[in-house]
Amino acid sequence: MSRTSNRRGQSVLRIIGGQWRGRKLGFTPAEGLRPTTDRVRETLFNWLAPDIxxxxxxxxxxxxxxxxxxxxxxxxxxxxxxxxxAQVIRQLYEHLQVLDAVSRARLVQANALEFLRRPEKPWDIVFIDPPFGLGLAAPCCEHLQQPGMLSDNALVYVETATGEAPPQVPPRWQCHREKVAGGVAYRLYIVSAG
Incomplete structure (x- = not known):
């Protein structure tokens, strides 16, 4: 797993590939926070390799x-x-500073569903990894089908608990890959143009 603890009671996230491979970043654990494991991330980013x-x-x-x-x-x-x-956003800003990547990111403290009601530039890849058991994945997918939210042939990753039913997704979304690891079910959808 990517999450371990250090002496100060922080958890540690390890980046597993790319330019920051092996970098470890501390974050304060919070209830319901479960970083995607190394194993799942490795599989996901193998899937995304041609498009990332x-x-x-x-x-x-x-x-x-x-x-x-x-x-x-x-x-x-x-x-x-x-x-x-707010604490998560502060920590992410600190991580981006350490990685010299602030200019490549935007940090928004907001409810995810409210954020998706705002017009944005289209995204190519969206990661949806909500707290389990609250039924948040399906409404996020529903919001993302609005015109202009996704680029042509965008990819949407959805992570849920294995006990949860797969989220209802819009008709133009095709499940490209899916897998289960431990208590996590994860799926990658291709959103067809039109």
């Missing part, structure tokens, strides 16, 4: 920033990090 370079990304429910930071490390041009916790 130069991509414009969105990391909803950013938490530790594991997915967005990994995307930037592997060549994404930009990532918007969205989380409703």
């Amino acid at each position: 370079h130069g991509a414009r990304c969105l990391d909803l429910f950013a938490g530790s920033g594991a997915l967005g930071l990994e995307a930037l490390s592997r060549g994404a041009a930009h990532c918007d990090f969205v989380d409703n916790s």
Whole structure:
């Protein structure tokens, strides 16, 4: 797993690939925060390898920033990090400073669903990793189908608990890959143009 603890009671996130491979970043653990494991991230970013370079990304429910930071490390041009916790946003800003990547990111403290109601530049890759058991994945997917939210053939990653039903997704979304690891089910959708 990517999450270990250090002496100060912080958890540690390790970036597993790209320009910051092996870098360790501390973050304060919080209830419900479960960074995507190394194993799942490795599989996901193998799936994304042909598309990640130069991509414009969105990391909803950013938490530790594991997915967005990994995307930037592997060549994404930009990532918007969205989380409703001021502490999370502060920590992510500190990480981006350490990595000299502030100019490649935007940090937004907001409720994910409210954030998705605002017009934005289209994203190429979206990471949806909400707290489990609250039914948040499906409404996020629903908001993302609005015109102009996603680029043509965008990729949307959705992580849920294995006990949860797969989220209802818009008709233009095709499940490209899916896998289960431990208590996590994860899927990558391709959003067809039109």
